[in-house]
Amino acid sequence: MSFFIRNKQSSGGIKRKFNNHTHINTKKKKNVHKSIPDDNESIASTDEELAEENQRNEEYESEEEEETPQEKRVRLAKKYLQQIEEEEKDRAEFEEGAVTRRLHEEYLEERGKLRKTIASNYVNYNEPIFLKCKEHKSSITCLCLSSNGKFLYSGSKDGGLVKWSLKDRTKLETVKGKKKSQDGMKCVQCLTISTDGKFLVAGDSGSKYILVFCGNTLKHIKNLQGHRDSVTSLVFRKDTHTLYSGSADRSVKVWNLDDMAYVESLFGHQNGITSIDALARERAITSGGFDGTIRIWKIVEESQLIFNGHSGSIDFVKLINEEHFLSCGDDGQLCVWGCLKKKPLCSVLDAHGRDESNNQPMWISSIATLLNTDLVASGSRNGSIKLWQCGDVFKSLNPLFSIHLTGFVNALCFTPDGTQLIAGIGQEHRLGRWWRVPKAKNAIVIIPLIQTKTK
Structure with missing residues (x-):
């Protein structure tokens, strides 16, 4: 039986809700505003x-x-x-054929076939750098980077939102969390920023709103309403202002931020959505927590692909390229998938070992991928971070080295150049309070990665 489910009324497939209001795009006439001449100007x-x-x-x-x-x-x-x-x-070393090579890489990237083999160059890491601030008194829940890698955005359980200069390791802009009688976010569960840096979007568990900010100043622009439960995951489609959101209400919603408008809803998950990701293609990939499924939503075709492989709750799903993705969960498995295969291409059982107290697999709470390469990372609830190399045709995962911190690793991301791995650490898991690690520091940790020199 095929796992490719189309949207038909006679079948039990997904349901789609479209906005009943028709939106008509009209071209605006250009207005030329005359400026007031200066006193010294004729x-x-x-x-x-x-x-x-x-x-x-x-x-x-x-x-x-x-x-x-x-x-x-x-x-x-x-x-x-x-x-x-x-x-x-503009680069320091301009090589002959650089333009041709870049065009070829962009073509392969679009087809989902670009794979740079760089993971074997990573051998160790330098002393981690801890970033702490008063806006993040509670556990760090989410991180996102600007496309040029210059700015880092972080959110926490106390509703704080901070923009950092990654080069200077300093705060640039802040948004304080909600207090008893003040406005603000109660708990930031997810963050994403558009490719051009124009919009920064956050999900607030307290209000069930999606909050849109200016990516430069963090000035609040608008609240998007529609989800009936906490917004747990957000992602922009690459090079667009199309936003995909996932929620504990089990739905995926599509938004157009140029018009600040809701577009449609996608249904199919049987449990709250825990993670969402997307690249350039008009589709999104989600994990459904305890329903044990990963789904690829093909927006244009009005269909979905369903993947089963984990034995517990799926916490995160992350695209490696347009055709492959990585997943993790509380069953301790780390899985690599291909979009055309129903089962994982490879799966590592007990990827972070077992818990000595109960002999259960160590919960993998976050993952990160360096896009279009063979380098991935995973973080566990015991503060362990591991770097992995994807083998040929993504059919194996080989460990490189481990980094040991204290606390829940709630978020991970690589800088675009692959020189640093950034982790969001907390005393509690980003979605709940099942365990607490009192010794942990609620902080952002920047880990400089050491690579061997290549010719």
């Missing part, structure tokens, strides 16, 4: 500048009207090639 020169600007705009618009779709594609392709050439030339 009015004549200002009028001349405005006239020249208007003429340039008219010429550009006339060119666009006369341009055919094929000519437009050629023009945009040339512009993109020029942009890549400039970026490659």
Whole structure:
């Protein structure tokens, strides 16, 4: 029996809810605002500048009207090639064929076949750096990085939200959590930032809202309402302002942040959603906690793929590339999957060993992947972090080395260049209070990674 379920009324497949309101996109007319001339500036020169600007705009618009779709594609392709050439030339060492190689890598990335073998270069780590602040008095629950790796965003159980400069290890902007009679978030359970850094989005367990902030200033923009329970997971589709949200109410919702509007709902999970991820394709991948399933939601095809493999609650799912992903849970398993296979390509039992007190598998509470490479990481509730190498065709996981901290490893992420691994540590698990580790520090830990020199 196929695990590819299509949306039909006669079948027991997923249900989709579409927004009943039709949204009509209309092009807005460009308004040219005249600026007030300075006292030291002549009015004549200002009028001349405005006239020249208007003429340039008219010429550009006339060119666009006369341009055919094929000519437009050629023009945009040339512009993109020029942009890549400039970026490659800005690097310290400009190699011959760098542009061709980058275009080939982008093609493979789009097809889900890009795999850089770099994990074997990682041999050890330097002394971890701890970041603490008064906005994070409770357990760190979530982390996210800007696409350029310059800024780190963190959230905690006391509702605090902080923007950090990763280079200087300093706070840039903060949002305080909710107190008795004040406004604010009660508990930040998830964070994500758009590729362009325009929007930072947080899920608040107290209000059940999705809160949208300015990525630069952390100024609050809007609350998105629709979920009936805690928002547990958020992700932006790459290079877009399309937002996917997962909730304890078992639904996935799609939002358009350009219009700050709800788009549709996706149903299928039988338990609260614990994690969500997405890349460039118009689809999202989710883990359903105690329902024991991972689901890939194909938005355009109105269908879903269902994967079964874990024996307990699935805590996290993370894409390695467009065709492969990693999962973990309280059963102690670490699994690598392919989108076309119903069963895991490989599975490591007791990946973090067993708990000495009850002889149960050690709960894996977080994972991270360095996109389009063979390097992944996993974190456990006992503070252990392990780095792994994905073998050929993703059919094996080989351990590299371990990092030992104290507390729940609630969040993990690699910097885009792969030089640092960042962990969010807490005394409690990000979604509950089943255990507490009093000795743990509620902090963000930056772990510099040591690599061997490559030619």
